[in-house]
Amino acid sequence: REMPQGPANQTTAPPAAATKANVVILATGGTIAGAGADATNSATYQAAKVPVDKLIAAIPSLGELANVRGEQVFQIASESFTNAQLVQLAKRVSQLLKQDDVDGVVITHGTDTLEETAYFLDLVVKSDKPIVVVGSMRPSTALSADGALNLTDAVATAANPASRGKGVLVTMNDEIQAGRDVTKRVNIKPSAFFSQWGPLGMVVEGKTYWFRAPVKRHGTSSEFDIDTIDTLPEVAIVYGSGNMNPAAYTSAVQAGAKAIVNAGTGNGSVAGYLVDTLKDLRAKGTIVIRSSRVGDGFVLRNAEQPDDKYDWVVAHDLNPQKAKILAAVAMTKTSDTKELQRIFWEY
Numbered sequence: 001r002e003m004p005q006g007p008a009n010q011t012t013a014p015p016a017a018a019t020k021a022n023v024v025i026l027a028t029g030g031t032i033a034g035a036g037a038d039a040t041n042s043a044t045y046q047a048a049k050v051p052v053d054k055l056i057a058a059i060p061s062l063g064e065l066a067n068v069r070g071e072q073v074f075q076i077a078s079e080s081f082t083n084a085q086l087v088q089l090a091k092r093v094s095q096l097l098k099q100d101d102v103d104g105v106v107i108t109h110g111t112d113t114l115e116e117t118a119y120f121l122d123l124v125v126k127s128d129k130p131i132v133v134v135g136s137m138r139p140s141t142a143l144s145a146d147g148a149l150n151l152t153d154a155v156a157t158a159a160n161p162a163s164r165g166k167g168v169l170v171t172m173n174d175e176i177q178a179g180r181d182v183t184k185r186v187n188i189k190p191s192a193f194f195s196q197w198g199p200l201g202m203v204v205e206g207k208t209y210w211f212r213a214p215v216k217r218h219g220t221s222s223e224f225d226i227d228t229i230d231t232l233p234e235v236a237i238v239y240g241s242g243n244m245n246p247a248a249y250t251s252a253v254q255a256g257a258k259a260i261v262n263a264g265t266g267n268g269s270v271a272g273y274l275v276d277t278l279k280d281l282r283a284k285g286t287i288v289i290r291s292s293r294v295g296d297g298f299v300l301r302n303a304e305q306p307d308d309k310y311d312w313v314v315a316h317d318l319n320p321q322k323a324k325i326l327a328a329v330a331m332t333k334t335s336d337t338k339e340l341q342r343i344f345w346e347y
């Protein structure tokens with residue numbers, strides 16, 4: 001029977017090994033490598049149990065998308081990620097992408113701090129080759145597990161030259177999200193990941209479809225380079241609410257925080273009775289960054305508080321956990337608040 005002729009030429013056989021992209025899967029653990037006692041356990045399970053070779057072997061069709069090999073970097077739930085592990089992972093990604101025989105990297109990751117890792121890599125890995133971070137909401141042993149399709153989409157995206165130069169990408173629930181923007185919004189459904197500026201595209205049946213591209217500095221246009229970063233400074237987030245205790249700020253600084261991200265109410269607002277505490281911390285050298293617990297929108301400079309007068313920085317549209325990552329990366333280079341504010345506008 002004659003196959004229909006489509007513009008996308010989807011009826012041809014998969015590319016031969018030599019023409020297929022080489023994709024390395026760096027596994028770090030998370031629910032995508034999780035295992036439950038029973039198929040009905042969609043939320044009760046142990047994360048970070050299944051080794052990367054087993055994850056790959058469970059999806060034979062990956063081999064049709066790319067030449068895939070795995071490397072087990074960590075085997076942890078993502079809430080346990082430390083700065084030292086972030087740095088180690090990013091250095092490995094950078095090293096791999098410098099190799100001619102690597103076309104793209106996929107990182108399997110827990111979803112809880114996936115957005116931090118994706119943004120960190122976006123800022124510090126100087127490569128145009130695709131970097132895709134992926135996780136799952138259900139363990140591999142669950143009914144309707146989402147990991148296999150998310151990972152397939154990640155490999156398809158990493159193998160596709162159209163993904164180059166678009167920053168770190170995240171493939172969850174059929175969507176391609178910008179690693180900079182994406183955030184975990186729901187803690188129990190496969191549709192957990194969201195970006196207020198919308199997904200960049202979709203993956204359907206192994207093909208990528210693109211609708212927009214990021215404009216913020218990243219990758220090769222970033223001034224930060226993981227090859228020159230070995231440690232990150234301590235940044236604390238203090239969550240805003242009614243009836244705050246100033247000790248939340250002062251104790252964070254006493255414990256070593258060099259910057260505080262204020263996850264303020266509304267447009268990053270700060271209670272009147274806290275202002276002196278934050279002014280005092282700034283006078284003694286702590287960087288004060290106003291973000292918002294609201295999550296969407298963006299904090300306006302000199303609205304709600306006179307940032308110019310107090311020498312505070314605003315986080316622009318970054319939620320507190322993203323602001324924490326950018327602050328830590330930026331402070332490897334500067335503690336100048338004008339420079340920090342420039343960086344918060346540009347990245």
Ligand SMILES: NC(=O)C[C@H](N)C(=O)O
Nearest residue numbers: 030031077078110111112
């Ligand atoms: N869905 C997940 O991956 C959650 C898990 N706690 C993790 O981040 O590792």
